[in-house]
Amino acid sequence: MIILMLILTVSSVTADIGYFWHVTDFHWDHTYMSEDLSCNDVVETYGLYGDYWCDAPWKLVNDSVEAMKALKPDPDFILWTGDNTPHTSDDNVNFEIHDAILGNITNLLKDVFTTVPVYATFGNHDYFPHNQFPENGNLLYNRSYDRWKSWIGEESMNTFLRGGYYTLKTATGMRIVGLNTNLYYTSNKQTGTTEDPAGQFAWLEQVLDAAKVANEKVLVTAHVPPGVNPTPNRVPWMYPQYNSKLNDIFINYTEQIVGMHFGHEHSDNFRIYHDDAGVGVLAQFCAPSITPWRYKFAGRTGPAHNPSFRLLKYDRSNGNLLDFTQYYMDLPEVNKNNQSEWKIEYNATTAYGLVDLSPASMAQLVARMKTQKNHEFQSFRKFWTVSVNENYEESCDEKCHAGFYCNSRHLEKDSFENCFNGLTTSAAPFPQNYNGFTFSFLVICSTFITQFV
Numbered sequence: 001m002i003i004l005m006l007i008l009t010v011s012s013v014t015a016d017i018g019y020f021w022h023v024t025d026f027h028w029d030h031t032y033m034s035e036d037l038s039c040n041d042v043v044e045t046y047g048l049y050g051d052y053w054c055d056a057p058w059k060l061v062n063d064s065v066e067a068m069k070a071l072k073p074d075p076d077f078i079l080w081t082g083d084n085t086p087h088t089s090d091d092n093v094n095f096e097i098h099d100a101i102l103g104n105i106t107n108l109l110k111d112v113f114t115t116v117p118v119y120a121t122f123g124n125h126d127y128f129p130h131n132q133f134p135e136n137g138n139l140l141y142n143r144s145y146d147r148w149k150s151w152i153g154e155e156s157m158n159t160f161l162r163g164g165y166y167t168l169k170t171a172t173g174m175r176i177v178g179l180n181t182n183l184y185y186t187s188n189k190q191t192g193t194t195e196d197p198a199g200q201f202a203w204l205e206q207v208l209d210a211a212k213v214a215n216e217k218v219l220v221t222a223h224v225p226p227g228v229n230p231t232p233n234r235v236p237w238m239y240p241q242y243n244s245k246l247n248d249i250f251i252n253y254t255e256q257i258v259g260m261h262f263g264h265e266h267s268d269n270f271r272i273y274h275d276d277a278g279v280g281v282l283a284q285f286c287a288p289s290i291t292p293w294r295y296k297f298a299g300r301t302g303p304a305h306n307p308s309f310r311l312l313k314y315d316r317s318n319g320n321l322l323d324f325t326q327y328y329m330d331l332p333e334v335n336k337n338n339q340s341e342w343k344i345e346y347n348a349t350t351a352y353g354l355v356d357l358s359p360a361s362m363a364q365l366v367a368r369m370k371t372q373k374n375h376e377f378q379s380f381r382k383f384w385t386v387s388v389n390e391n392y393e394e395s396c397d398e399k400c401h402a403g404f405y406c407n408s409r410h411l412e413k414d415s416f417e418n419c420f421n422g423l424t425t426s427a428a429p430f431p432q433n434y435n436g437f438t439f440s441f442l443v444i445c446s447t448f449i450t451q452f453v
Contacts, residue, residue: 016316018172021068022079023309024223024263025123025289028101029055029086037093038086040296047335052304055086056291060329062108064290064309067342069112071327072311077170078116080109081263082123082223085130087293095128099143102126106147118151120144122164123223123263124182131187133180135197137161152178163198167207172316174258175211177204179222181262184242192239201245208253217258217319220250225262225286227271228416230407231400232300237264240413247273247411254281254359258319261312262286266293266305268326268383271408272362280363283321284411288386292331306331306386308345321357323349328386345387351379366408372401380404399424 029038033046038055049060068078084105085098109118124131127140141161149157156166164180182188183197191197211218224237226246236243250257251273260282266289273282288308295302308328314321328345348354353376354361369377381396381404396404399420406419 015322016172017322018076018314018316019072020075020077020079020312020314021072021309022081022261022287022312023064023068023290024079024081024287025083025266025291026061026064026105027055027083027086027125027289027291027293028058028061028105029088030058030097030101031086032057035092037088038293040294047331048338049329049331049334049340050292050307052292052294052331053296055293056307060292060307061105061290063340064307064329064342065108065112067327067340068309068311071342073113075113075116075311076172076316077176078109078113078118079221079261080118080120081221081261081287082121083125083263083289084123085125087125087295090129093128095139098126098128099140102144103147117170118148119168119176119178119221120148120151121178121222122180122182124185124187127182131182131185132190133164133182133185133188134190135163135183135194137163140164159203163200163203165198165200165203169216173216174316174319175207175216175218177207177218177220179204179220181222181224181226181238181246184238184246185224186235186237186239191242197242201249204249208249208256211256212253216256218253218256219259219261219319220257221259221261223262224264225260225271225284226250227284227411228407228413229265230269230403234403234416234420236413244412250282251275257282259314259321260284263289266291268308268386269407270362271411272359272366273411274363274409280359280361280366283357283359283362285324285357288326288328303385304388305384306388308386323347323357326383326386330387346379346383351383352376366405369405369408372396372398377401377404 031037032054036054039053041053043051043053050057085101127133141164145160152166153168156168160166165178167175167177169175183191196202226238226243228234228236265286268288269286271284272280275281287310290307292305292307294304306328308326310324310326312324325347326345327342329342334341348357352365365376368374402420402423406416410416410419
């Protein structure tokens, strides 16, 4: 024990430790307390910092960024993974409203973090009409590039203006790859039939090939993650051919990719890629949202969740993710007190009993989560909704557990459904005609629920 402690102490001293923030899904509702365009139910008492039925008011958006500054004013960089506009019908907004929202949040980040680079990517709600990112350049890319070029660099101009994606190297030598995965989203009807929308797949392979030759470490960031939505409809976020292609690319460059960070889901989630031998080789992390908005449709209501942002700790010498701390706001409490308070929700290695957040460590965690009633899975369920008060064990039955576990272990639909059916005794089998009519029906049904992210 003494020798182990000594080794750990020496290692911690010699490691070149860096930090970065990840913030996502602000979803600012500029009509909160007036038209309430995003609210899914009647708000009986308006909270200063928002309501679970609604998207974030400016008070919450501004306070979250100011809190990040107070907690860690000098991170190496910030990941901002999109979705900044409210959940509302296209009839209620237009391009100029979306553009103004993006401009205001950009200015907020620049004013608060004056010298910190922000690596921004688009969310599906940032485009107008919602979700419909085209395969070519457009006004959103043009205006956003003018705002973000001081962060992402002029060398990123061509790919950004063509498809909203880019790459650059950080001051410590790690390569950032900012993707526009909204091009692959099932709610985007502008794509789905094209082999490589905006040429992003070919470009990504070229970037990763060059990184391999140059022995660079790569951090991938984007909004919509590959994988299967674990609840409630259990379908992929992406068109199946795009989900498979992106996963294939990632799995071919496991020696280069050291980090994968996404938003979109509003919940605290992760997925682990495994090789043919079952060994964890890549870890994907999805950060929870700033907006507390919960969906409601057709008799189904999504869980409440608290606003949250994430501080990540990594080794600058190799890019490896060591840990992260999740901060959150207990929304009912701060509204009751009319005073902001951001608290530590959990520290990842401590909460899950891990030495680091490497793919190997995360794969061990996933293996332990296969048992529904163990500590790790119950902690995961609590963190999923950012510590909203509920009985997490009783509220998650066999199907619920299977959906979460299989989501963390299987990023393709076929393997996910085999896992799910194997863990559930009463679940109806998944439809087999995945690439035909049945999948189209599932996507149509899931379109309603995917409007919430």
